[in-house]
Every structure is written in C-alpha cells, then in structure tokens.
Amino acid sequence: MPNIDPKKLPQHVAVIMDGNGRWAKMRGMHRVRGHEKGAEVVREIVRTSREIGISWLTLYAFSEENWKRPKTEVTALMKLLKRFLKDELKEMQENGIRLNAIGRIDKLPEDTRSTLFEIIEKTASNKDMVLTLALSYGGRQEIIDAIRKIAIKIEKHSMAPFDITEELVSAFLYTADMPDPDLLIRTSGEYRISNFLLWQVAYTEIYVTTALWPDFGRDEYLAAIQDFQKRERRFGATNSRE
Secondary structure: OOOOOHHHOOOEEEEEOOOHHHHHHHOOOOHHHHHHHHHHHHHHHHHHHHHHOOOEEEEEEEEHHHHHOOHHHHHHHHHHHHHHHHHHHHHHHHOOEEEEEEOOHHHOOHHHHHHHHHHHHHOOOOOOEEEEEEEEEOHHHHHHHHHHHHHHHHHOOOOOHHHOOHHHHHHOOOOOOOOOOOEEEEOOOOOOOOOOOOOOOOOOEEEEOOOOHHHOOHHHHHHHHHHHHOOOOOOOOOOOOO
16 A cells, blocks of 8 residues: 555544535536446445555535435435445445444435445444444534433433533434544535534544545545644644654
C-alpha cells in the first residue's frame, strides 16, 4: 500500500458523501444518476477500507433533512438503497464486513427497512470491519433522542441528574457501541458538518476535498488517510516539545 503506515491507521473513518446531485447536473443528467454513480463509489471505498485495515467506516447516506427533497428523488434513493444492500451482501460476507445502521430507522419505508434489517442480521457475526450507514440521521435529533431516554430514566428514579456524565450521554446515543471517528472526510469542498455526528466529532480530524462524491475514488481516499497520518492529535493537550 503506497505510503500508508498500517500502525497509524484511523480506527474509525466517517464520510459526508456530498455532491451527487451537482455531479449529475453538471453533466445534464437527472439527480438520480448522480446517486447511482455515488453508490458505485461507496463500493470502492468500502473495498479499499477493508483492504487497508480500517475497522469502522460510517457513511452519511441519508439525512433527516433529506426527507424534504422531492418525493420522486426520495423514492428513487430508497430503491437504490435496497438494491445496493442486496447486491453487496455476498461481498460483505466474503470479506467479514458487518452492516450497521444509525438514525431514525423507523421512518424508512417498510420494504427498505425490512431489507436493511435482513442484511444486518445476516452479517451480524462478521468481525473484520463494521460498515455503518447513517439513515434518516441527524446529529441534533440523535442528541434529543438521548436526552429523552435519560429524562425517562430520571423520571422513573432509576437515575439522578448528577449521574449524567459524558460517558453516560455517549451510552444513550445511536453510536453507543462505536468508537468516535478519528477522521471525518467531506467531499464537494463544503466546510460544514451538516448535522453529522455532532457529539462524536469533538476531537475528530477533518479532511475536506473539492471532489464531488461520484469523482471521489481510491486515490483520493488514500490521500485523506495519508494526510491523517501526518497530523499530531493532542485532544486538548499541549505538544510535549512546546
């Protein structure tokens, strides 16, 4: 693997996959074609992650705000998600990839949700990499859902307000069983988090590329990993040499 230090890999990479619609518009295509091309890139990035030894890969596939898009586009995205899941099952099984999902999954159409749960169940025993899809996901919504759960515990007197710590809040998030991301990649050149993993990215290294998601491939992904490996992560502490 060119210039990739296996000892300095990020354990968890999260990706905001942005630019599918713009990619299609620039080529005079329907936005759905951009999403289809984007799904091909997902396949390549998952394969590359598994190849180099990434343990956790989380992809922002459909946000809570995306429900506001035209109904025809949302319907097409749900169909594309179903097809992608079915097509990738064999490869996930062969490569030890476990599928996971976070977000308000109950809002997905019943057939899409059924397929999602089916693939999650079939890959549940795989242990080499976890692929998490953020679906109907919003970072603020996630925190609200966590607060509600904690409030219910307090109301039932099974928890006191002073029991609330960072660790406890993390345990009530959708990502309770996941490590926080080490690296967040954002495509399309936008410098914003877009309501993605707001709690979890407090100390995450961020890499922004101007490439639209359908143009983001193996080489660009490896460049992001290489950039991460050059950084010094201090987590609020000072450099010992300063």
